[in-house]
Amino acid sequence: MINDISKPLILIVEDDGIIASRIQDTLAGAGYTTTITDIGEDAIRQAQEITPGLVLMDIRLKGNMDGIEAAGHIRRQSDVPILYLTAHSDDELIQRAKQTMPHGYIVKPFRARELLITIEMTMNKYLLDRQKRDMEARIQYIQKMESLGTMAGAVAHKFNNMLMIIMGYAEMMTDDAEPESLVESRSNEILEICEKAREMTNQIIAYTGHLPAAPAMLNLNQLIQEIAPFLKISLPDGSVIHYNTDDRIAPISAVAEQIRQVIVNLVMNAIEAVKKESGVITVSTGVMELNQAFFSEVYQNDDLPEGRYVFLEVEDNGCGMDEDTKRQIFDPFFTTKFFGRGLGLSAVLGIVKSHRGGIKILSKPGEGTAVRVLLPVEQLSSRQ
Numbered sequence: 001m002i003n004d005i006s007k008p009l010i011l012i013v014e015d016d017g018i019i020a021s022r023i024q025d026t027l028a029g030a031g032y033t034t035t036i037t038d039i040g041e042d043a044i045r046q047a048q049e050i051t052p053g054l055v056l057m058d059i060r061l062k063g064n065m066d067g068i069e070a071a072g073h074i075r076r077q078s079d080v081p082i083l084y085l086t087a088h089s090d091d092e093l094i095q096r097a098k099q100t101m102p103h104g105y106i107v108k109p110f111r112a113r114e115l116l117i118t119i120e121m122t123m124n125k126y127l128l129d130r131q132k133r134d135m136e137a138r139i140q141y142i143q144k145m146e147s148l149g150t151m152a153g154a155v156a157h158k159f160n161n162m163l164m165i166i167m168g169y170a171e172m173m174t175d176d177a178e179p180e181s182l183v184e185s186r187s188n189e190i191l192e193i194c195e196k197a198r199e200m201t202n203q204i205i206a207y208t209g210h211l212p213a214a215p216a217m218l219n220l221n222q223l224i225q226e227i228a229p230f231l232k233i234s235l236p237d238g239s240v241i242h243y244n245t246d247d248r249i250a251p252i253s254a255v256a257e258q259i260r261q262v263i264v265n266l267v268m269n270a271i272e273a274v275k276k277e278s279g280v281i282t283v284s285t286g287v288m289e290l291n292q293a294f295f296s297e298v299y300q301n302d303d304l305p306e307g308r309y310v311f312l313e314v315e316d317n318g319c320g321m322d323e324d325t326k327r328q329i330f331d332p333f334f335t336t337k338f339f340g341r342g343l344g345l346s347a348v349l350g351i352v353k354s355h356r357g358g359i360k361i362l363s364k365p366g367e368g369t370a371v372r373v374l375l376p377v378e379q380l381s382s383r384q
Contacts (some may be wrong), residue, residue, distance in 0.1 A: 002049070007030075007033070008052065008053020008054050009033045009034070009050065009051075009052045009053050009121060010032050010035075010054045010056060011034070011035055011043065011046055011050070011052040011054070011055045011214060012027075012034055012036045013056065013058055013067060013070065014036065014038060014039055014085060015044040015058055015060055015061045015062050017038070018057075019108070020036050023115065024036060026047055026112040026115060026120075027116075028114055028115065032119075035050065037059075038061060039061060039065075040063060040064075040065030040067065040073075041057070041063065041065045042137045043074065043128075044073045044074055044077075045176050046369075047074045047077070047078060048077055048078070051080070053080070054080070054081050054118075054123060055071070055082045055083070055125070056083050057070065057082050057083065057102075058084075059084055059085070059086045060086075066092070067084065067085075068096045071084070071097075071102065071316055072100045072101040074098070075100050079130075081126040082098055082103060082106050083105065083106055083118065083119070084102050085106050085302055086105060086106075086107060086108065087108040087109075091381065095142060103106070103122045103125070103126060104121075104122050117127075118122050119207040128221075135233050136233075136234050139233075139268065154350055159201050160201050163198050166194055167190075167194045167195075167362060168188065168190045170187045170188075170190040171187075173190075175320075187371070193236075194270065195271065208291045215253045215255050216254070216255075216257075217251045217253055218253070218256055218259060219251055219309050219360070220249055220252065220259070220285050220310055220312060221247070221249055221285055223256065223260055223263060224245060224263060224283060224312075228241075228243065229265050229339045230264075231264070234268065234271055235271065235279075235281075236275050238273065239252070239271075239279030240279070240280055241276075241280075241281045241282075241283065242280065242283070244283070244284040245283075245285045246285050246287065248287070249287060249310055250309050251377075252290045252355075252375050252376070252377060254375065258354070260357075261347065261351060262348050262351050262373060266312070266345075266371055267346060268282065269318075269371075270316035270318065271317075273316050273318025273368070278317070279316070280316065280317045281314065281316050282316075282345045284311075284312075284313040285310065285311065286313075286346070287308055287309070287311070288309050288311055289307070289308055289309075290307065291306050304357075304358055305376070306355065307376065308331060308376070308377040309374040309375060309377060310376075311355070311373065311374050311375075312372070312373045312378055314371050315370040316367070316368050316370075318369060319366065320363050320364050320367045321361075321365065321369060326361055328363075340380040346369055352375070353371055355374060355375055355376075356376055359371065359372065359373055359374070
């Protein structure tokens, strides 16, 4: 860990003793604590033992290991920023150095002021990047927990419905049975077990926060505006998010917490698709007049009435999806990522269903994806 955010401990790895001493004196004058070595193996050991906040790494070192190889070992064992000190600029060295993902280069000879400014800029960028990564990790954790909660709540509700059917038949058996008969006794046992099971499912519903929530009249644009700063933090470097909201949008009756989750999950899904410097995400809203012909292309189109619908669309210029992927994206545990679980879109579909809405997806490989959520304007209640 960095002991002092403003003045981190700096490991100087330099084979020229005079240059190393000059760097140490310059940094000491600016309030930095330093330690010096001129051997790559020793730099790796010290980086692990003292955990510096920054490494100044000369490319040419004494011994059998050069600075690039040493930097590679250090980067694999810890997340520490590395600045290369070099008087060489041939292509082979630069390409090798790039593979270690350094935070910058200082070309010899350099002035003391240049060294200090470069270190300060490097540390500021490193700390901002680390804060962004921490925030992204928290967002992903919250999203995963919300998705699991939505799924657990939905399963508990369905299980309760099945229990009600079993209890209904057991009560009928009890009413028809002879007093103190075996049938009456067994029927009462069934009722007792069902009651205990219902208590357990109600506890799950309460724990996941999926107790029936009263819908309210919401403005979708306002919800998006509230979430926008939160979404901006998660954007990859070089990517942008645009908002194209219709001021004439009609209000809907919905559960605010659930609609916020829909917005976040769709945008996070788009962010995963545009992990590149030219990524563009567009969030749009509006109102559409829909008929049955349109519903034939919509997910969850069972018994949706014709009429006016508010839409939320999240579009990206990412990798896009083929038809096979589109058929699976709403499966609870489908994911195109090597790690993780694809609960985000499954939760979105569950929420949209509970609001008697639908989802339309347009996507082609290499051409990006647009996900449009449709919510009826005339909405009296949110079905749980």
